[in-house]
Amino acid sequence: MVKRAIIIKRVLLASTVVAQITVAPIILFALTYLPEIDTGTATIGIRTELIYWVLVAGLSYGIISICLALIMGGFRPFFVSNQGGWLPFLRLSRRVNDPELIDRARMSSFVSPYGKMIRLVNKRITDEEDDLMSIHGGLQLLAIPMQVILIAVPLAIMEGVPETIIKPNRAFELGMAGYVIALWIGFRIQPVISSHLVGIASMFRNVVWRVSRLSWILPIFLYWVFARLFLSISLDWLGVDYSKWHEMQLESVILHSIAPDANIPSTAILDYIVAISVLPVATFTTISVLGGSLKIPEWMNDKELELESLRGKELGQTNLDNEEIHNSDNKIEEQILIGDDDEDFDERMIDLPFNLFDSD
DSSP: HHHHHHHHHHHHHHEEEEEEETTHHHHHHHHHEEEETTTTEEEEEEEEGGHHHHHHHHHHHHHHHHHHHHTTTTTOOOOHHHTTTTHTTTSSSSSSTOOOHHHHHHHHHHSSHHHHHHHHHHHHHTTTTTOHHHHHHHHHTTTHHHHHHHHHHHHHHHHHSSSTSSSSHHHHHHHHHHHHHHHHHHHHHHHHHHHHHHHHHHHHHHHHHHHHHTTTTHHHHHHHHHHHHHHHHHHHHOOOOGGGGGGGGGHHHHHHOOOOTTTOOHHHHHHHHHHHHHHHHHHEEEHHHHHHHHHOOOOGOOHHHHHHHHHHHHHHHHHHHHHHHHHHHHHHHHHHHHHHHHHHHHTTSSOOGGGGGOOO
């Protein structure tokens, strides 16, 4: 029964990964742009001309998010590390199953953000016996500060760097470069923060669970809405002209190549920034929890745990040896106290040479 519940939760997490990179952005874009409210006639319509953009943008940002999560997080399955890395696994290198490459690949997986996160999750499940979905919800909550930083960094670079330092129309590329660096650093800081606060975050998630049964995906939707609203208000208050970044979005390039007349919202750049800040971190967290719920190999375990296990075995063996010696001493003392028959005693007498004790 317990195994069945774990399998169901793993399937739910795998479905969450798929939903985060496909369904979630499409639904959020649709809710943002498709409804058309006419306050004069009190009617609600659907902007059908934007449906094509919603689908292309949602899938594009989902693909970008999963790629960033896997690459920046250092994702590498165990069977890939056991063959020496991606190149030997894909048969692009002749050094297949090379011991040196295998050691390097395992060490790289061990110190990667993905490796640290799955060890953290696995320890919480096995040692603390925490619920898998509680851990997932707690880690999603802990990722929110990182997502806020990922929104602020590119905007600060694009608007804070003087135009005399960078070329015109290059602020967007510079902001994206800063975003990539911030994402790389954030993925390596997240395991450290999560290791100290995951317990408290999991408890808070349990409180949210009692309020809403959608708490496993609710943080994504809530944060997306608040981030989108706050970003729009902040840029309008600062007087930022983000229309000049409009043509640099990926979905605009795709749409203009296959459908030149397709409509793209003027504020789509805001959704692009929110999407690449929210989705990669959320996807990485879900993948890490899913990997931590599986059995991890011995080489992925913490070295301190292996030393403690080794010390425990040595201590147990030492106690066993002392007990055997003690039992052996007790048997010898019992034999001396009880004594043996005279015949056996005579048989065990040492023959002395030359009859030293015989009388003349």
